[in-house]
Structure formats: C-alpha cells, structure tokens
Amino acid sequence: MTPTTPLVSVVMGVRNGAGTLEATLTSLTQGQDLDLEVLVINDGSTDQTGALLERLAAADPRIRVLTREGRGLTRALIEGCSEARGSFIARQDAGDLSLPGRLAQQVSCLEADPGANLCSSHVRLVVEEGATATVNRLAEESLADGLTGPSIHGSVLMRREAYERAGGYRAAFYYAQDLDLWSRMVESGRHRVVPEVLYEATLSPGSISGSRRQEQEAFHALIVGATRARRAGESEDPWLEQAEQLSGRCRTARRNPRREADGAYFIAACLAAEHPDLSRRYLDRTLELNPWHLKARLRQLRAR
Numbered sequence: 001m002t003p004t005t006p007l008v009s010v011v012m013g014v015r016n017g018a019g020t021l022e023a024t025l026t027s028l029t030q031g032q033d034l035d036l037e038v039l040v041i042n043d044g045s046t047d048q049t050g051a052l053l054e055r056l057a058a059a060d061p062r063i064r065v066l067t068r069e070g071r072g073l074t075r076a077l078i079e080g081c082s083e084a085r086g087s088f089i090a091r092q093d094a095g096d097l098s099l100p101g102r103l104a105q106q107v108s109c110l111e112a113d114p115g116a117n118l119c120s121s122h123v124r125l126v127v128e129e130g131a132t133a134t135v136n137r138l139a140e141e142s143l144a145d146g147l148t149g150p151s152i153h154g155s156v157l158m159r160r161e162a163y164e165r166a167g168g169y170r171a172a173f174y175y176a177q178d179l180d181l182w183s184r185m186v187e188s189g190r191h192r193v194v195p196e197v198l199y200e201a202t203l204s205p206g207s208i209s210g211s212r213r214q215e216q217e218a219f220h221a222l223i224v225g226a227t228r229a230r231r232a233g234e235s236e237d238p239w240l241e242q243a244e245q246l247s248g249r250c251r252t253a254r255r256n257p258r259r260e261a262d263g264a265y266f267i268a269a270c271l272a273a274e275h276p277d278l279s280r281r282y283l284d285r286t287l288e289l290n291p292w293h294l295k296a297r298l299r300q301l302r303a304r
Helices: 018-029 049-059 073-083 102-111 160-166 177-185 213-231 237-252 257-271 276-289 294-303
Strands: 008-014 036-043 063-068 088-091 116-127 132-136 157-159 190-203
Touching (some): 008 018, 008 073, 008 102, 018 036, 018 049, 036 049, 036 073, 049 063, 088 102, 088 160, 102 116, 102 190, 116 160, 116 177, 157 160, 160 177, 177 213, 213 237, 213 257, 257 294, 276 294
Parallel strands (some): 008 036, 008 088
Antiparallel strands (some): 088 157, 116 157
C-alpha cells in the first residue's frame, strides 16, 4: 500500500538526546491535529537515543528515523529536508516542545497568505528546572530587512516548494544555517508570525545560542555580506568560502567552559526578576565555569 502524503513533514536532528526526546516527539504525535510525518536524523548518538527512536518508530509509523554518523545539525537538516514528503516543512529541535495546535495554526497562516514563504510564532524560553526565563514576541515589522529571522529556529514552518527554490540549507553555515536560509527565502515571499506562544524552547548554558554566540555573530556578518552581494547581482562565492573556513574551525573546536559561563550568565540575568533563587544558582554555575566572570561576580554581590 502506498503511504498517504502528509501535509507537514517535521524535520529534527538529534545527538544524544535520550533524556528529553520522548517528550519532544509526544508533543508532535499527540498534540498536532493534522496529517504529518516526523523525520528524525540520529546524528551519531552514543547514548540510548537509537534504541528509543527504534521503539517509538515501531509504535508510530509517522516517525521515520535516519541514522547517520555525526556530521552536525546543518547536514542532518539538509538530509532530512531532502526526504520530506509534505507540502510544508516544520522544524523542531530535540528537547523543545511544540504546543498543542502549533502546526495547524502555522499552516492556516500560510494558506491564508499565498505571498508568505515561512511562518514562526512567539516562543517561551524555559530552563531545565521548568521555570520560564523569557518569552520572545517577534513582530513581523522587525523582519522587513530580510537579515533577521525567527527568534528560535525550531519554531518555523515553511513551504517545501519555497525551501527548495531558495536552495535549502547550505553546509557552509555550520552555525546560523537558519538565518542564511531565511535571508534567501524572504526574497520571494514574506515571513509571517502567529502572535501566540506555540513553541517552548529549553535554555542551557551549553546551548549554541549561549556558548557559541561569537561564532554565530561571525556567521551573521558573512550572511549579511553574501545577501548584499546576491541582491546586487554579484557573486556570493567569497563569502561562502569564508563561511566554509569558519565552519571547519567550528567542527574541530573544543568545549570552552568560559563560553558556557556566558550562557549561564545570560540565563541568570533572564531569571533575576521572577526567579531570584534560581538566578543565583545560575550565577554560581557561571562562576564555577569562569571564576573571573566580572559581571556575574558583581551581580552576585548586589544580590546579597
């Protein structure tokens, strides 16, 4: 029997995510009222991720698992999107949750606006202890320049046809592969935002946004240069070559506790007003990772 074509293909890469993966997948398979498939690329996991995915896929044929050696998120997404069969491709990050009805609302948003290529939503950022750090409420007018994008990569749903026409994710962008894609997709269609919290993302000190901010900023500068060149009818190649070189350095970079300290400090600052006790715990974590973190030391002294 030929399988039915899903309306939405959800694409997710995961490496060593066994502790949170089942909750993530449940938020998709039980919380979204539409025809979907969930493509999970097991990117070189060494924990129980493989066994968990095997069990969940056996119980739910909508879950499709691709197991590969670890090549990084960008290449995992390229492969997953190439396998997608739905009219729409949704992103989802392991460890995050899609709130009930997320995908249906985003599909409705794009179906109501043929001139739009992608749709995101407001996002609640939580910490591993469950407390809300902040809520990102992105306004559509802030996206007009085409060089900014959704606040959280996993919150996006896009037209598959528009994704393919834009050229998809590019391997040269090891980090910030999402912004590179958005900068090209908005050249042929708008980015819409559903003004509701439909996605919940978990912050941790070691997350890319926390510990790899410098690399992301460097990629952002290259994306700006490539975008301006492309829109002026010039070659992007010099910018893509620089991105390849930066990606090579990122692939071989070792864990940097000082960068994780910056991530922990960011979380502490977000929690300070509503969760002061938890904020102090993240300040302590900041100083464990980097005893010379001046901002954390000063904030800790003021909190006493």
